[in-house]
Amino acid sequence: MERILIIGAGLMGSALSVHLANNGHGVNLWGTQWDREIIKEMEDRRYHPALNVDIPENINLFYDDQLEEAFKDARVIIIAVIAKGMKAICQVLKPYFKKGQIILTVSKGLDDDSLHTMSRVVEESLPQGLRGQISIVKLGGPLIAKELAKDTYSEAIFASKDIEAAQYMSILFKSPKFRTSVTEDIDGVEICAAFKNTYAITMGILEGIEGGYSNPKAALMARAVDEMGKIVAAFGGRKETAYGIAGLGDLYVTSLSGRNGRFGQLIGQGKSKDEALRLMDNATVEGLAMTLNGYSFLKALEGEGRINLKEELPLFYQTYQILHQGEGVEKAVEEIWKVD
Amino acid sequence: MERILIIGAGLMGSALSVHLANNGHGVNLWGTQWDREIIKEMEDRRYHPALNVDIPENINLFYDDQLEEAFKDARVIIIAVIAKGMKAICQVLKPYFKKGQIILTVSKGLDDDSLHTMSRVVEESLPQGLRGQISIVKLGGPLIAKELAKDTYSEAIFASKDIEAAQYMSILFKSPKFRTSVTEDIDGVEICAAFKNTYAITMGILEGIEGGYSNPKAALMARAVDEMGKIVAAFGGRKETAYGIAGLGDLYVTSLSGRNGRFGQLIGQGKSKDEALRLMDNATVEGLAMTLNGYSFLKALEGEGRINLKEELPLFYQTYQILHQGEGVEKAVEEIWKVD
Numbered sequence: 310m311e312r313i314l315i316i317g318a319g320l321m322g323s324a325l326s327v328h329l330a331n332n333g334h335g336v337n338l339w340g341t342q343w344d345r346e347i348i349k350e351m352e353d354r355r356y357h358p359a360l361n362v363d364i365p366e367n368i369n370l371f372y373d374d375q376l377e378e379a380f381k382d383a384r385v386i387i388i389a390v391i392a393k394g395m396k397a398i399c400q401v402l403k404p405y406f407k408k409g410q411i412i413l414t415v416s417k418g419l420d421d422d423s424l425h426t427m428s429r430v431v432e433e434s435l436p437q438g439l440r441g442q443i444s445i446v447k448l449g450g451p452l453i454a455k456e457l458a459k460d461t462y463s464e465a466i467f468a469s470k471d472i473e474a475a476q477y478m479s480i481l482f483k484s485p486k487f488r489t490s491v492t493e494d495i496d497g498v499e500i501c502a503a504f505k506n507t508y509a510i511t512m513g514i515l516e517g518i519e520g521g522y523s524n525p526k527a528a529l530m531a532r533a534v535d536e537m538g539k540i541v542a543a544f545g546g547r548k549e550t551a552y553g554i555a556g557l558g559d560l561y562v563t564s565l566s567g568r569n570g571r572f573g574q575l576i577g578q579g580k581s582k583d584e585a586l587r588l589m590d591n592a593t594v595e596g597l598a599m600t601l602n603g604y605s606f607l608k609a610l611e612g613e614g615r616i617n618l619k620e621e622l623p624l625f626y627q628t629y630q631i632l633h634q635g636e637g638v639e640k641a642v643e644e645i646w647k648v649d
Numbered sequence: 650m651e652r653i654l655i656i657g658a659g660l661m662g663s664a665l666s667v668h669l670a671n672n673g674h675g676v677n678l679w680g681t682q683w684d685r686e687i688i689k690e691m692e693d694r695r696y697h698p699a700l701n702v703d704i705p706e707n708i709n710l711f712y713d714d715q716l717e718e719a720f721k722d723a724r725v726i727i728i729a730v731i732a733k734g735m736k737a738i739c740q741v742l743k744p745y746f747k748k749g750q751i752i753l754t755v756s757k758g759l760d761d762d763s764l765h766t767m768s769r770v771v772e773e774s775l776p777q778g779l780r781g782q783i784s785i786v787k788l789g790g791p792l793i794a795k796e797l798a799k800d801t802y803s804e805a806i807f808a809s810k811d812i813e814a815a816q817y818m819s820i821l822f823k824s825p826k827f828r829t830s831v832t833e834d835i836d837g838v839e840i841c842a843a844f845k846n847t848y849a850i851t852m853g854i855l856e857g858i859e860g861g862y863s864n865p866k867a868a869l870m871a872r873a874v875d876e877m878g879k880i881v882a883a884f885g886g887r888k889e890t891a892y893g894i895a896g897l898g899d900l901y902v903t904s905l906s907g908r909n910g911r912f913g914q915l916i917g918q919g920k921s922k923d924e925a926l927r928l929m930d931n932a933t934v935e936g937l938a939m940t941l942n943g944y945s946f947l948k949a950l951e952g953e954g955r956i957n958l959k960e961e962l963p964l965f966y967q968t969y970q971i972l973h974q975g976e977g978v979e980k981a982v983e984e985i986w987k988v989d
Contacts, residue, residue, distance in 0.1 A: 451867035461859045462986060464868035488868065488986050519801045523902045527791030528804035528828065531898035538892075552878075552892045558871035561901070562863045646802060646828050 310334055311481055314383035316398060318344035318370075321415055322389035323357055324454035330365040331460065332484055339371040339379040341390065341398070348372055360458040380405045385413065385481065388431065392418025392503075393598070395427055399434035406435060408442040411474050413467075415448045417502040418595060419602040424609070426499035444474035449498035449555035451562035464488040466554050468498040490554070497546030501537050501556040504625070506596035507603055508533035508560055509569035511628045511645075514638060516570070517577020526564065529624065529645075533560055536622045540607070543616040569596040576631060577638060597632060604629045650674055651821055654723035656738060658684035658710075661755055662729035663697055664794035670705040671800065672824055679711040679719040681730065681738070688712055700798040720745045725753065725821065728771065732758025732843075733938065735767055739774035746775060748782040751814050753807075755788045757842040758935060759942040764949070766839035784814035789838035789895035791902035804828040806894050808838040830894070837886030841877050841896040844965070846936035847943055848873035849903040851968045851985075853913020854978060866904065869964065869985075873900055876962045880947065883956040909936040916971060917978060937972060944969045 311334050315322050318340035326338045340348040348370050351357055355364045364370075371379035380386075390398050395416050406412075414427045425433070428445050435443055450465035457463055465482065467489060469475035475491040483489040492498065511533065515525040537560070538551035550556055564570055572594040575585035586594065603625065610616045619626045627645050630636035651674050655662050658680035666678045680688040688710050691697055695704045704710075711719035720726075730738050735756050746752075754767045765773070768785050775783055790805035797803055805822065807829060809815035815831040823829040832838065851873065855865040877900070878891035890896055904910055912934040915925035926934065943965065950956045959966045967985050970976035 451864055451871075453862075453864055456862045456864040459862075461862045462855060462865035462868065462982070464864075464871075464986075483988060485983065486986060488988055490988070515802060522793075522796045522799075522801045523905045524791055524793055524796040524804075525802035527898045527902035527905075528802065528894065530901045531791075531804075531892075531894040531896075534892065534897060552871075552874065552897075554868065554871040556871075557874060557892075557897055558867045561870045562867035565863045565867075642802070643825065646804075646826060648823060648828055648830070 311385055312337065312382045313385045313387060313481070314339060314379055315387045315389055316402065317341060317388065317390040318347050318351075319389065319391070320359060320454040321452075322387070323347070323351070324360055324458040325387060325389060325415065326368050327357070327360070327362055327365065327458045328460070328487065329481065330367045332481065334367070334481060336368045337371055337379045337383055338368055339376060340373060341394075342373045345372060357458070360455055362458045376401070376405065384409060385411050385478070387413045387415060389415040391593070392416045392427060392595070393421060395430050396420055396422070396434070399431055403434055403436065406439055406443060408439060411444045411446060411477065413446045413448055413478055417506065418599050419503050419606055421598065421602060424602055424606045426496065426503070428495055428499055444469060444471040445495075446471075446475050446478050447495050447498045447502070448478075449502055449559065451554065451558045453562060453566065460484075460486055462486050464490075464554055464558070466490050466492055466498060468492045468495040468555070470495060492550065494547045494550045496544055497541040497550030498555045500541045500544055500546060501551055501559060503599055504537050504540060504603055505533075505556070505560040505563050506569050506599040507625055507628055508537070509563040509567065510573035510576070510594075510596040510600070510632070511624050512564045513570035513573020514577040514628070514631065515642065517574035518638065518642065530557070530560065530564065532624055536624055539616065539621055543610050568592055568594050572597065579638070582632060600625075600629050600632050604633070651725055652677065652722045653725045653727060653821070654679060654719055655727045655729055656742065657681060657728065657730040658687050658691075659729065659731070660699060660794040661792075662727070663687070663691070664700055664798040665727060665729060665755065666708050667697070667700070667702055667705065667798045668800070668827065669821065670707045672821065674707070674821060676708045677711060677719045677723055678708050679716060680713060681734075682713045685712060697798070700795055702798045716741070716745065724749060725751050725818070727753045727755060729755040731933070732756045732767060732935070733761060735770050736760055736762070736774070739771055743774055743776065746779055746783060748779060751784045751786060751817065753786045753788055753818055757846065758939050759843050759946055761938065761942060764942055764946045766836065766843070768835055768839055784809060784811040785835075786811075786815050786818050787835050787838045787842070788818075789842055789899065791894065791898045793902060793906065800824075800826055802826050804830075804894055804898070806830050806832055806838060808832045808835040808895070810835060832890065834887045834890045836884055837881040837890030838895040840881045840884055840886060841891055841899060843939055844877050844880060844943055845873075845896070845900040845903050846909050846939040847965055847968055848877070848900055849907065849909035850913035850916070850934075850936040850940065850972070851964050852904045853910035854917040854968070854971065855982065856910070857914035857917020858978065858982065870897070870900065870904065872964055876964055879956065879961055883950050908932055908934050912937065919978065922972060940969050940972050944973070
């Protein structure tokens with residue numbers, strides 16, 4: 310039994326808490342200032358309404374002003390905030406980082422400013438003396454929070470340059486219904502986790518153009534996985550990571566449900582970006598920011614001669630053109646469907 | 650413009666006819682003895698009720714006793730019968746095979762007796778003097794007939810050892826909304842086309858156990874593609890074929906709709922094979938026969954030391970155990986989810 314600290318009481322942080330508590334671990338779930346209400350509700354009712362599960366007794370709940378207590382005895386720290394909040398939260402956590410800790414990141418995306426992966430953002434936040442003394446692990450794979458909390462059959466992959474740390478995380482998480490594997494290709498897992506958000510929008514766009522048909526989405530699925538493989542390879546990771554649970558597995562689940570796909574559908578139906586967001590009550594569509602960040606990220610790789618954005622990644626390129634350059638959906642899709 | 654003969658007026662044969670006719674080609678659509686009614690209906694109404702599309706004027710319709718006329722001027726022959734009927738139909742067509750023809754096979758499965766791929770069944774049916782004189786091409790990829798007939802965005806791959814024949818077929822089929830590619834890996838495409846039927850059942854089973862959840866299906870999707878890659882490689886094809894449109898693309902579409910998935914769901918809900926089939930009005934579930942054929946096929950590969958069925962292909966193995974060895978769903982899924 311391990312004492313695990315989870316940073317962020319959003320749906321994913323809370324679902325991970327439930328899973329790990331059910332696995333017999335002691336969990337400290339710490340909420341940010343935006344999580345006060347849900348922490349209070351879980352504290353009062355020992356129940357999570359959105360996840361629709363009870364909160365096990367071995368989850369201790371902590372408010373944003375109780376970070377020091379929350380860190381007590383915790384050697385494993387799971388950061389489950391949104392990608393946008395990653396850099397800031399690391400600065401908050403920094404004073405509590407200690408030699409021998411393992412930090413697991415769950416967030417999917419690239420940092421808005423530096424365009425660095427989530428793991429790298431964590432690494433860069435470590436005080437000089439702690440670099441190499443704290444292991445950083447990335448969680449990849451298709452995990453819908455609501456399903457995880459209900460203990461559906463699931464599979465995930467733990468990635469770290471410190472493979473023993475990845476294996477240790479894998480042991481903490483695994484259960485008869487939660488299958489795990491490990492890889493050293495943390496860059497590959499990070500890239501897949503981030504870019505699948507864009508590709509889920511692309512698949513949604515085609516679904517919007519041709520309501521409910523499957524042939525177009527299936528065609529895009531294969532090409533999206535291929536493009537993710539190319540990006541991973543250009544970034545120095547293993548192309549095969551994109552063909553596995555972190556790439557195609559995660560894209561599959563994202564394409565079946567979620568806001569990226571819904572947003573893409575509205576765009577495909579001819580709505581403007583603003584209209585689409587309005588129709589979605591201005592919910593956060595992660596793929597929208599990710600496409601912007603991804604474009605700059607890929608432009609930098611292109612500048613180093615490692616990839617040709619327009620030629621090798623037509624799905625990504627055209628999705629960027631639609632979302633951020635005002636290109637018409639029809640023209641973009643025509644380009645995507647053109648045989649080279 | 651080419652004159653193309655399509656053998657079999659089932660949904661797929663008819664949909665391919667409509668697509669090729671819309672592409673400007675002359676199509677001779679020949680129905681087997683089981684297609685008489687639909688040929689009559691298309692002839693009378695110039696409309697296909699199940700596909701819900703008009704039958705273009707440049708499709709000529711032929712009854713089963715008009716095979717000789719149907720072959721007239723046709724250099725490209727597309728065989729679109731079910732896998733089970735492939736060997737028999739080739740014997741019927743044999744007298745009409747001629748040097749310089751291209752035969753495209755669409756059927757997905759393995760021959761019940763020989764366990765050979767569809768392309769190989771065609772090849773073996775060629776008179777000795779014509780071997781090497783007729784090019785055999787395989788169509789792979791995610792194509793739902795109803796969608797194809799309606800000209801949704803689609804993508805397919807043409808595979809042949811005669812790459813020029815594959816390229817020629819690709820030219821006949823391609824259109825602004827129908828994207829094509831070619832490969833020499835005809836064995837890989839055949840394997841994916843056949844085995845995806847089993848994996849769609851596996852995904853359906855998990856959907857049946859845990860109604861409507863996505864995490865389990867996403868996890869299986871990644872592993873199914875990995876297993877298909879292993880089978881392809883063991884059979885001498887290119888593993889990468891499984892990661893593309895013929896493998897993951899086709900599995901994606903099959904997992905979203907169709908009888909294999911539905912059948913799997915019923916099995917996952919605890920129905921027996923017979924009950925499940927009864928609830929589906931005894932519709933043909935291709936994956937059921939395919940799992941039996943696939944097992945024998947893999948046993949033969951295993952006998953040659955090229956694969957370890959139980960260790961390397963747990964999804965396939967356990968699905969076979971459930972469907973054909975009376976193994977309980979729970980025990981089988983437990984085995985599938987176990988970490989090696």
